[in-house]
Amino acid sequence: MKVISSGHQDFNAGDLVWGITGWEEYTVIDNPETLFKINHPELPLSYYTGILGMPGLTAYGGFFEVAKPKKGEYVFISSAxxxxxxxxxxxxxxxxxxxVGSAGSDEKVNLLKTKFGFDDAFNYKKELDLEATLKRCFPDGIDIYFENVGGAMLDAVLxxxxxxxxxxxxxxxxxxxxEQPEGVYNTICIVTxxxxxxxxxxxxxxxKYYQIEEQIARYLKEGKVAYTEDVVEGLDAAPAALVKLFTSSSIGKQLVAVARE
Amino acid sequence: MKVISSGHQDFNAGDLVWGITGWEEYTVIDNPETLFKINHPELPLSYYTGILGMPGLTAYGGFFEVAKPKKGEYVFISSAxxxxxxxxxxxxxxxxxxxVGSAGSDEKVNLLKTKFGFDDAFNYKKELDLEATLKRCFPDGIDIYFENVGGAMLDAVLxxxxxxxxxxxxxxxxxxxxEQPEGVYNTICIVTxxxxxxxxxxxxxxxKYYQIEEQIARYLKEGKVAYTEDVVEGLDAAPAALVKLFTSSSIGKQLVAVARE
Structure with missing residues (x-):
């Protein structure tokens, strides 16, 4: 987004910014603490809705601050x-x-292993016994589970x-x-x-956003991380794009382009 | 327990110690890192199977190191x-x-509120809707749940x-x-x-045991914490005492006295 007019000292007309706003061509921001400047306009601006924006910050913070990984650990990611x-x-x-990651189509599984460098991946829709699948993928067990799915997948992971x-x-x-959430039966593993x-x-x-933005921008420029987007054009395409999130059919970050420069 | 003979520099014959051993009059310890000296023999020695031993260390460590409480927070304890x-x-x-604590009899509920200083307590066996009971006890919600029960109680807490x-x-x-654990349906609350x-x-x-032992011994001597035991005599009484743990019928830490000085 570009600032058209600002009464806030940190933002000036012409600044490129990102934040969580409505699906609209113009917006009024009254909580500027949720608005961030774009420091790397040389990268695709759409990346600030993804790897350099909310999903990137979620991934980086969730992995490093919450999961606290160590070198050599075994990591499983659902909805990978x-x-x-x-x-x-x-x-x-x-x-x-x-x-290792799980995904909902063979195409995604293949891309995880080729383009994104996962050691292994599986199509959860083709597995009859997720607990056994995970045992096969992680004979020594899982140190970190990055949970995006819940329900039966969580139950198989525990x-x-x-x-x-x-x-x-x-x-x-x-x-x-x-209507009724799935039961998770193996919570006792949290104790044992x-x-x-x-x-x-x-x-x-x-x-920590600006530090993380710098780090991810560096990885992108060095080619250390890949990124994919699935862009549809115009608000009319938005409802169908939203549904794709729940049918595993977006290939990459699902975007709806409302206005382009 | 009293040391009869020791080949370890930290322990001498005559020392009073506690540790997790078998139900027996004599025992051989080959992992001395699980054996602790008794520094407060002026308190009842049986306390070292309870408030000054494993349960005390579990309670202190679990509450301060894991739950990390702050003054003024709302705390719920099951199997309180x-x-x-x-x-x-x-x-x-x-x-x-x-x-607030939950327990399995009115007698225990009453003792929690009188002898142990709980602000409130309830008999879970008399509550038809645990989620509603907790909402009544904690209209502003729970900051810390000290989980001893699992299953439907965890589901009501989330x-x-x-x-x-x-x-x-x-x-x-x-x-x-x-045979089959209960399902927990509200795990999504962990995310939201x-x-x-x-x-x-x-x-x-x-x-951290010796520091914690000092702190709890001080509380006991100052009368800041109360403690109860339910002692049965002799190994013959052990099976029935074990079953009492699962029928909510022990009043206090369940002990089996095998040998007395």
């Missing part, structure tokens, strides 16, 4: 091809972890966690549209394996 | 009359928290947690003897309320 998941996986590889493992609970997309499961939201990391 | 629960509740009161609340997962006694749920075991705190 999602905007957050694909960034987490690449950060985990940069950290020296072994990384018995596969290692002692002192961490579950960074970013989202539970499988549960959002259910001394797990830490912790929820977070992106604004937990707002105070 | 258990050996660990009654200590946690008193530590929470000393910290300046508002404390929607009552406050944002950034903590669940110190000490045990899930309701689940230990089930940014909760931290963390399991732990007593040996996480072994390195």
């Amino acid at each position: 091809f999602g905007a957050v998941g694909q960034i987490v996986g690449q950060l985990a590889k940069i950290t020296g972890c072994y990384v 018995p596969n966690m290692r002692v002192a493992g961490r579950i960074a609970a970013c989202g539970m997309i499988s549960q959002y549209n259910l 394996k001394r797990l830490r499961m912790q929820g977070f939201l992106v604004f937990d990391f707002y105070d | 009359f258990g050996a660990v629960g009654q200590i946690v509740g008193q530590l929470a009161k000393i910290t300046g928290c508002y404390v 929607p009552n947690m406050r944002v950034a609340g903590r669940i110190a997962a000490c045990g899930m006694i309701s689940q230990y003897n089930l 309320k940014r909760l931290r749920m963390q399991g732990f075991l007593v040996f996480d705190f072994y390195d």
Whole structure:
């Protein structure tokens, strides 16, 4: 977004900024603490809705601040091809972890392993027994589960966690549209394996945004992280694009382009 | 226990010690890092199986190191009359928290409120809707849940947690003897309320034992904490005493006295 007029000392007309706003061509911001300047306009501006914006900050903060990874640890990411998941996986590889992701199509599984550098990936829709699948992928167990899915996936992960493992609970997309949420039966593993499961939201990391923006911009320029977007044009295309989030059919960060310069 | 003979420099014949051993009159210890000296023999030695031993260390470590309480916070303890629960509740009161406990009999509920200083308590067996009961006890929500029960109790707690609340997962006694564990349906609250749920075991705190022993011994001598035991005599009484743990019928820390001086 570009600032047209500002009464705030930190923002001037012409500044490029990002923030969480409505789907509209013009917007009025009255909580400037949720607005950030764009310091790398040489990168695609749309990246500030993704890897350099909210999903990037969520991924970076959730992985480093919540999951607190160590080199050599085993990391599992559900909804790994999602905007957050694909960034987490690449950060985990940069950290020296072994990384496996789940996704909802063979195309995504293939891209995770080729373009995004995951050590392994599987299509959860084709697995009959997720607990056994995870056991096969992680014969020594999981140190970090980056949770985007919830429900049956969480239940399959818990018995596969290692002692002192961490579950960074970013989202539970499988549960959002259910009349009655699914039961999770293996919560006792949290006690027996001394797990830490912790929820977070992106604004937990707002105070570290500019540092994280610098770090991710550097990775992008050095080619250390890849990024994909799935852009549709115009507000008319928005409802169908929203539904794609819940049918696993977006390939990359789902964007709706409302206005272009 | 008294040391009869020792080949370890830290322990001498005649020393009073405690540790996790078998139910026997004599024992051989080959992992001395799990054995602790008794520094307050002026207090009842049986306390070293309870408030000055494993349950005391579990309560102190779980509450201060895992739940990280702040003055004025709202604390809920399930199985609050258990050996660990009654200590946690008193530590929470000393910290300046508002404390409610659940227990399995009216006698225990009454003792929690009178002898142990809980602000409120309820008999979970008489409540038809635990989620509503907790809402009544905590109209502003729960900051810290000290989890001893699991299953349906955990499910009732989750929607009552406050944002950034903590669940110190000490045990899930309701689940230990089930063929199929109960489902927990409200795990999404961990994301939406940014909760931290963390399991732990007593040996996480072994390195702090002597400091904690000093602190609890001081509280006992100052009359700041109360303590109860339910002692049965002889190994023959042990099986029935064990079963009492699962029927909510022990009044205080369940002990089996095998040998007395």
